[in-house]
Amino acid sequence: MTEFEGGEQVFKSVCRICHGGCGVLVHVKDGKVIRVKGDPASPMNRGWMCVKGVMTPEIANHPDRLTHPMRRKGERGSGEWEKVSWDEVLEEIAAKLKNFREESGAESIALGQGTGRHHYMHVVRFANALGTPNWYEPGLAQCFIPRITVSNLTYGGFVVGDYYGDVQPRCILFWGHNPLVSGPDGELAVSVKRALDKGCRTIAVDPRRSETAKRCEQWLPIRPGTDAALALAMIHVIINENLYDKEFVEKWTTGFEELKLRVASCTPQWAEETTSVRAEDIAHAARTYALNKPAILEWGLGIEQNSNSLQTVRAIAILRGLTGNIDIPGGDILGMNIIRSYPTLKDKLPEGMLKKRLGADEYKLLGGWRAFMPSAHIPALFKAIKTGEPYRIRGLLIFGNNPLTTVANSREVYESLKKLDLLVVTDLFMTPTAAMADYVLPAAFWPEVEQVIGYPLVVENMVMAQQKITQVGECRQDEWIMDELSKRLGLPGSEENLRDVMNYQLEPLGLTYEELKEKAFVYPPHVYRKYEKNGFRTPSRKVELYCKTLERMGYDPLPSYKEPPESPFSNPELAKMFPYILTTGSRRAEFFHSEHRQIPSLRKRRPYPQVEMHTEVAKLHGINQGDWVIVSSPRGSIRMKALISEDISPKVINVEHGWWFPERSGPEYGVFESNANVLTNNAPPYDTAFGSYQLRGLLCKVEKEHI
Numbered sequence: 001m002t003e004f005e006g007g008e009q010v011f012k013s014v015c016r017i018c019h020g021g022c023g024v025l026v027h028v029k030d031g032k033v034i035r036v037k038g039d040p041a042s043p044m045n046r047g048w049m050c051v052k053g054v055m056t057p058e059i060a061n062h063p064d065r066l067t068h069p070m071r072r073k074g075e076r077g078s079g080e081w082e083k084v085s086w087d088e089v090l091e092e093i094a095a096k097l098k099n100f101r102e103e104s105g106a107e108s109i110a111l112g113q114g115t116g117r118h119h120y121m122h123v124v125r126f127a128n129a130l131g132t133p134n135w136y137e138p139g140l141a142q143c144f145i146p147r148i149t150v151s152n153l154t155y156g157g158f159v160v161g162d163y164y165g166d167v168q169p170r171c172i173l174f175w176g177h178n179p180l181v182s183g184p185d186g187e188l189a190v191s192v193k194r195a196l197d198k199g200c201r202t203i204a205v206d207p208r209r210s211e212t213a214k215r216c217e218q219w220l221p222i223r224p225g226t227d228a229a230l231a232l233a234m235i236h237v238i239i240n241e242n243l244y245d246k247e248f249v250e251k252w253t254t255g256f257e258e259l260k261l262r263v264a265s266c267t268p269q270w271a272e273e274t275t276s277v278r279a280e281d282i283a284h285a286a287r288t289y290a291l292n293k294p295a296i297l298e299w300g301l302g303i304e305q306n307s308n309s310l311q312t313v314r315a316i317a318i319l320r321g322l323t324g325n326i327d328i329p330g331g332d333i334l335g336m337n338i339i340r341s342y343p344t345l346k347d348k349l350p351e352g353m354l355k356k357r358l359g360a361d362e363y364k365l366l367g368g369w370r371a372f373m374p375s376a377h378i379p380a381l382f383k384a385i386k387t388g389e390p391y392r393i394r395g396l397l398i399f400g401n402n403p404l405t406t407v408a409n410s411r412e413v414y415e416s417l418k419k420l421d422l423l424v425v426t427d428l429f430m431t432p433t434a435a436m437a438d439y440v441l442p443a444a445f446w447p448e449v450e451q452v453i454g455y456p457l458v459v460e461n462m463v464m465a466q467q468k469i470t471q472v473g474e475c476r477q478d479e480w481i482m483d484e485l486s487k488r489l490g491l492p493g494s495e496e497n498l499r500d501v502m503n504y505q506l507e508p509l510g511l512t513y514e515e516l517k518e519k520a521f522v523y524p525p526h527v528y529r530k531y532e533k534n535g536f537r538t539p540s541r542k543v544e545l546y547c548k549t550l551e552r553m554g555y556d557p558l559p560s561y562k563e564p565p566e567s568p569f570s571n572p573e574l575a576k577m578f579p580y581i582l583t584t585g586s587r588r589a590e591f592f593h594s595e596h597r598q599i600p601s602l603r604k605r606r607p608y609p610q611v612e613m614h615t616e617v618a619k620l621h622g623i624n625q626g627d628w629v630i631v632s633s634p635r636g637s638i639r640m641k642a643l644i645s646e647d648i649s650p651k652v653i654n655v656e657h658g659w660w661f662p663e664r665s666g667p668e669y670g671v672f673e674s675n676a677n678v679l680t681n682n683a684p685p686y687d688t689a690f691g692s693y694q695l696r697g698l699l700c701k702v703e704k705e706h707i
């Protein structure tokens with residue numbers, strides 16, 4: 001900490017508005033954050049910050065921050081609350097949880113949370129301590145779990161692009177990922193930008209010419225949901241034209257011959273019909289990626305939010321194996337995992353509860369014992385809340401999630417939430433979901449939180465400390481709330497506090513949290529080609545092009561293509577009414593999911609929800625730039641403003657996700673008006689291994705709004 005004149009203090013910490021880990025300098029005056037700057041000494045961002053991070057003071061000191069625990073006074077959703085003390089609120093909630101456990105079993109309590117925030121693993125720990133198998137996060141099957149699981153199955157660990165060593169990538173293939181806007185999601189936007197500025201070969205597979213695709217020499221405007229076909233055709237080209245790394249394939253992979261046979265008929269011509277990408281472009285992309293080593297393959301959500309996520313991600317993962325681009329300088333690197341994994345108390349979950357986890361039997365790689373981080377299947381959970389089948393869910397405790405905006409089929413989510421005996425929402429702000437709660441608890445924002453951050457997530461090549469710098473109202477960090485409930489219920493693990501957990505994680509580094517805080521970060525040099533010592537961490541010790549584990553579980557051991565269930569090919573009748581392919585959720589720099597609509601400096605830059613369409617589509621429907629447009633799917637309709645350009649396939653409509661209007665009145669705050677998940681589908685078919693539902697690759701129509 002440095003002391004300045006006039007009482008201004010500066011603290012080193014780490015911004016955590018997104019998944020990131022930008023090292024920052026936090027300026028504080030009179031106990032308030034007044035300015036946040038990128039820390040030039042941070043090896044990750046080297047002084048850079050995104051627009052959201054810069055607005056930290058505006059978020060932290062916003063007049064609408066929740067600052068006290070509140071109990072519902074009137075009817076659910078009436079907006080009438082009374083302030084209660086922490087002690088009172090925790091006693092009351094604990095008493096209710098105790099009652100549910102005794103009367104209906106621990107499985108009748110569910111926990112919900114959002115994407116990788118500081119308390120992520122603590123929710124898993126709390127669920128295990130409570131003895132409930134039912135926790136969810138709206139990403140998981142739709143985000144990250146397919147990529148992590150497939151990487152583990154195929155190469156024995158998750159990989160991230162190596163932007164940090166001395167060797168520059170010669171090629172970057174961006175696949176359904178727009179890291180110049182969405183990074184950090186394994187990488188940092190600024191690292192990608194710097195690599196692109198230095199120059200390398202570049203390809204983007206994306207139905208939109210995204211900010212990242214605009215920087216690429218080749219743009220493959222794919223039909224959403226058909227990525228597996230494109231990847232199979234690229235594998236075909238790489239094998240048939242002998243472009244693969246023969247030495248690596250021979251020594252370090254299994255199942256090459258079986259794979260070759262599988263892709264024999266997957267020619268670029270075949271893939272052109274399926275994907276709408278020209279055959280010669282597919283072949284060209286395959287050659288560029290295979291012949292320019294080291295290459296990074298940046299993959300994202302475009303490949304997971306469909307009902308063939310396992311095989312789509314597998315097909316793409318295999319490209320790295322065929323070209324030997326794993327754990328080499330300038331390629332995709334395996335993690336160093338320099339800290340201990342979070343103590344989630346998983347052995348405390350009673351054996352019988354594993355079988356009760358909703359959806360675990362069907363979606364084994366999401367909820368079964370082999371899953372990376374077993375969780376409940378969201379459609380099964382919300383159905384159980386609504387119908388009481390196969391058993392009742394009585395209480396839901398949400399720590400940082402607004403499921404009315406980020407879970408598929410928002411109207412059904414709404415019907416489900418109404419059925420709960422107890423809904424507790426912990427958040428920074430009042431949201432449409434929190435407005436339906438019985439108790440609303442005020443969460444601490446990142447400058448108010450203590451945390452150890454292994455970065456990038458899952459691979460943990462570096463570790464950083466976030467420190468509590470300020471206190472706002474009576475806000476508490478989520479972990480504290482869970483620990484206080486644990487203590488009152490006498491749950492296992494309640495004798496440890498967060499400091500104990502953090503110190504346990506840091507033990508291999510010989511550091512305590514206090515010591516790490518002094519250092520700010522630990523970042524050992526990367527060890528490449530770790531497999532040369534002990535092989536890959538798979539059963540065969542090799543990269544598994546053919547995956548026997550999947551075979552044993554009843555899944556296809558080789559990648560395959562499946563036509564999306566709602567498409568012009570699988571449902572031509574429906575496509576007459578809904579002629580466009582709908583994709584949702586492309587990230588915007590100003591917002592994190594459903595957050596930040598109430599932050600003036602951010603909202604000013606994007607005041608309205610937007611639907612992207614091609615110039616030809618707009619012309620056909622008489623839509624002008626900025627017109628309000630009605631977008632409809634077989635599930636419902638929403639309104640958004642038209643963003644018209646040539647930077648999107650003429651077959652595709654893209655809508656932003658996460659929209660609600662904090663400036664409107666509660667309890668709904670206009671949550672059904674412009675919310676992408678009014679259009680999406682939470683009905684089967686799902687991916688057979690992960691249970692992923694479709695947020696991309698559905699059918700829709702557009703028309704100008706006539707008022």
Ligand SMILES: Nc1nc2c(c(=O)[nH]1)N[C@H]1C(S)=C(S)[C@@H](COP(=O)(O)OP(=O)(O)OC[C@H]3O[C@@H](n4cnc5c(=O)[nH]c(N)nc54)[C@H](O)[C@@H]3O)O[C@H]1N2
Pocket residue numbers: 018019115139143175176177178179181182183184185205206207208210222223224225226227299300301302303583584585586587588589590591592593654696697
């Ligand atoms: N600013 C900001 N940053 C974020 C987030 C945020 O909300 N705001 N969210 C964070 C989270 S949780 C995540 S998971 C990441 C996600 O980060 P990304 O993976 O980059 O996700 P998106 O930007 O949603 O989608 C990436 C691209 O996929 C394209 N796409 C859509 N459908 C398809 C398809 O079927 N196939 C292919 N190949 N491409 C398709 C979209 O046009 C888009 O350009 O971002 C993280 N970072």
Ligand SMILES: Nc1nc2c(c(=O)[nH]1)N[C@H]1C(S)=C(S)[C@@H](COP(=O)(O)OP(=O)(O)OC[C@H]3O[C@@H](n4cnc5c(=O)[nH]c(N)nc54)[C@H](O)[C@@H]3O)O[C@H]1N2
Pocket residue numbers: 113114115117118138139140142143301399400401402403405406407408426427428429431443444445478584585586592593594595657658676677680695
């Ligand atoms: N249609 C469509 N839907 C999608 C996606 C898509 O691409 N398209 N993307 C999906 C993906 S990949 C993801 S990861 C999910 C993301 O979904 P979530 O992460 O659940 O995002 P939100 O629904 O915005 O909920 C986050 C809430 O947490 C609050 N919050 C922020 N920080 C904290 C904190 O430290 N503590 C607490 N208690 N609260 C906090 C915010 O104020 C906000 O209300 O959305 C999914 N939904």
Ligand code: SF4
Pocket residue numbers: 015016017018019020021022048049050051052053054183184
């Ligand atoms: S990229 Fe993420 S971590 Fe970095 S400043 Fe922006 S919000 Fe914060």
Ligand SMILES: [Mo]
Pocket residue numbers: 115139143144
């Ligand atoms: Mo996500």
